[in-house]
Amino acid sequence: MHLREVLAARVKQGLKIRALKSPWTYRLLRTATRRTQFALDATRQMALYALEQTERAFVGSTPVVWTSAFFPTEIVHALGFVVFSPEVASALLASLGLAEECLNVAERAWYGRDLCSFHRCAIGATLKGYFPTPVALLASGHLCDGAPKAFEAISRLTGAKTFFLDVPRQDSPEAGAYVAAQLDEIGRTLAALAGTEWDLARLAETIKSSEAFRQAALHVNRTRMAVCDIRGSDMLSYVYLMFVGQGHAEAARVYATLGQELAARRRVSEDERRPRLLWLHLKPYYDPFLMDYLEEERGAAIVFEEMNHVYWPPLDAAEPLRSLARKVLAHHAYHTTSARAAVLAELARAYRVDGVVQFVHWGCRATGGTVNLLMKLLRREGLPFLTLDGDCIDRRDYAPEQLRTRLDAFLELVGNQTEVV
């Protein structure tokens, strides 16, 4: 039985919460993970790491801290707490076919369908008791404006204190000092909540792991410039580590394995004629059709995903808080769309892409609001640009045939003559 089926069956048994709190569930899933075939062994390692972290979150007494996307998780790892991403968990629920139930629960509680479905699903899952109990919630709105409000709502439901990271629009030494001071304060308060010490020496060690992660991710990304037989949809799953693993030694090890495996893969030949695409944002998690269709049926290659871009400078263990602040402030999509477009154009050149596909998640104002300018700027660089409107979590407005027509027309536009079989 495939790992996903085992997991879905285990959680669907009607004993959902009890199943998640049972060590037997994780034992079973670990066995299934070891027996499941993965395209990459690094993906198996990542699955085992995810299981270990999930078990720690549900079984035992380690404090669990929920973080929103792009919050620097090193602060949590330095305390030895478990990082839990409700957004990643929503994606997992969608892939298991369980998101709809959570979305319905949230909607019954007045969380309407205009809200981001990652957060709506997380709120529903919280109401259902599917997520581990948090001691604190850490939210940053610097790339996702919905997260702080959603976390505030979840705070009311769980009773956990919420900490908001305020990230200035302009990157400057003062902004760095301001963000670093907030992170220090959050670390101290979290430590006090759990009755432990806020240890900057331990944070420095965490920063070393995070830098090892960064170096390994850079190696992976450089290797991918020359490697062709790796699927973008497989690589997009590594966003999990980007969101929760930075600062954890095992996450760095997984990336190191990934780099070694990719280096052994077949290189792009000179006469490679597959259309090469750059993928922006995420994907529908309830149905693999979109990327599978592109990569398997139409023979296109998703050669890089913006989510996997290493945008931040080296981290210095001698300056742990300043390093984290610099990372937060360095995100290429935070400041201006022109700056983001310049980075994407650079990536397009490095990965020799023929076109850019922007998946526009319906609840994401930050994505939808910038599409027009981004499209113009990238087209000025000679890059065909396709926007695909859809939802990552909520399948109720899903129209795969409409998406197929857009993808086919886009491939025809970029000159692909691959026939649909």
Next chain:
Amino acid sequence: MVYAGIDVGSLSAEAVLLRNGTILAYSILPTGANSRGAAERALDEALEKAGIRQDDIAATVATGYGRINVPFAARQVTEISCHARGVTHLFPDARTVIDIGGQDSKAIRVAPGGKVLDFAMNDKCAAGTGRFLEVMARALEVELAELGNLALEARKAAAISSMCTVFAESEVVSLIAQGVPRDEIARGLCNAVAERIANLVHRVGLEPQVVMTGGVAKNAGVVRAIEEKLGERLVIPPEPQITGALGAALLAEETATTNSNSNI
């Protein structure tokens, strides 16, 4: 050599037979529940009109939503590329194509020769499509074919605020109950569709000559409303429903010619 293009849409299926760039025969049939059967029936009818057999066809290209269910097609190409190709064959100066079909609407910017430069499609729902007008005609209790002419008779347009097909239908019922003349409601509906289409056209960039295709191009009220919104005259092909199938047939011919040249 005869080449065939089959366009299987959500509401209608069309077949075009082509010889030396000239249309030998064409057919238009309702798709119904079986898109594969509709493709076969459309081709059979066109073959009968042309007085030839299926063996006489050198190559077939399928397009439209049902394109993947046409087993006798050598290739599948999207309706976006096919409409662009078909329209520029008929109107070489065309630079913008508006296609309103049964369940979607598209604006396409084309280069000379029919290459697609950009396209935009309706998203999320059937607002601004043939299906929308069909439902509204039913609510107004007029034949779909009459809706456009009715709109042209109106001296002003009723305001239709919702583009959700279900909500707009109840809005139409409510306007009828309030005693708003049906021609004004019809004109309001045409304006609502036109506004949606104009937004799509501006996404890709309006450039004359603008050609409109699809079944809705036969609706004079919608055509007039779009012309007013865009400030541009629309050119309508003699049979606007077959340009997708025509483009498919042209691409079948081009592909066959390219392949035979490369074999030489």
